[in-house]
Amino acid sequence: MIVVGVDGLRPGLLAVEWAAREAVVREVPLRLVSVVPAWCLEDGPTGAIAEIGAWMRKGGETALLEAAAAAMRAAGKVAVETALVGGDPRQELIEASAEADLLVVGDSGMGTLRGLLIGSVALGVAGHAHCDVVVVRASAAAPDAEVVVGVDGSAAQADVLDFAFREAAARGADLRAVLAWSWRDLLGGGPEASRQALAKALAEGRERHPDVHPSMEIVEGSPVDVLRQAAAGAGLLVVGSRGRGLLTGMILGSVSQALLHVAPCPVVVVRAR
Structure with a gap:
């Protein structure tokens, strides 16, 4: 329901x-x-x-x-x-x-x-x-416009990606996974490590949803700015309910909260399991 x-x-x-x-x-x-x-x-x-x-x-x-x-x-x-x-x-x-x-x-x-x-x-x-x-919120995008999903490399990423794959499959839409990174992330392996982990996650999602054609985009910058720009023209933006920064303990992460204010298309907040 x-x-x-x-x-x-x-x-x-x-x-x-x-x-x-x-x-x-x-x-x-x-x-x-x-x-x-x-x-x-x-x-x-x-x-x-x-x-x-x-x-x-x-x-x-x-x-x-x-x-x-x-x-x-x-x-x-x-x-x-x-x-x-x-x-x-x-x-x-x-x-x-x-x-x-x-x-x-x-x-x-x-x-x-x-x-x-x-x-x-x-x-x-x-x-x-x-x-x-x-x-x-009001959006001029077509119902089958691409689904954009924000990923961050956290454990909650699996639930967010699963939701995004299911939505893209139901809509007959393409899926674009977007990860924003900054120079401090180099301590954890940097964008290349994130790229490998994300590619593996997308390949696993494709096995469950073979009709979905996923792509990935790893961009340096603020997660809010990067995802706001990526969602321009999208039919849906999918994000997790919690972040991984200083405000991780909040019920709603700071990035998700900010995107509810500025995203140009409907936003799905996937509840933390």
Whole structure:
């Protein structure tokens, strides 16, 4: 099942359309979730408060209807269910992700911080969801445009590459693995050691997905800048949820977090297994 956070805004509808097409490819149902404050679904409030609650419930219901219609337009064969729930959007979506294969949100979020480059909800669920997370932003790329995957030589690279191979195979797209390096990496063997390890990983992935044609690119520079440029024109950018630098202990690595703000295409954050 793919779960989508719905908020009635344009970025949210783009997320629904993306998720509907993905659900058809994966042959799984789509669950649209709209979140309102919990008190809006309770019987206690009266007077003006009750009217505000009714207005907010109506808004959530309308958002779900519009999202379901958008899903059917994008992928008519998709099975759609809707849910209006009460609570904090981040927490409710994180809980919903426990039963999902994929959680999809728009880049504006559903909270009060919409002035940020990426919404607080999108940033929150990307770091805490129980499943892989896709943050969708407007992209002119074709559905079969190449899949770009950011690799870093860490143990988590295998899960990230596996996801990227599966997505490329499902889309009939090429796969490009990109690794950014700096001069301090020479202490660990430098780019040549990384090239050999990556070539081996791609060969193993090709054995499992023979229809995918992977390539690799090893570029000196900041991982955020290198991957942002590599993703121009891509259909999808796949990254891990944790980095390998000073901020490795964070739930969401600094590189992944930065790319959620600046990537020019939908970004998948593959949860650390």
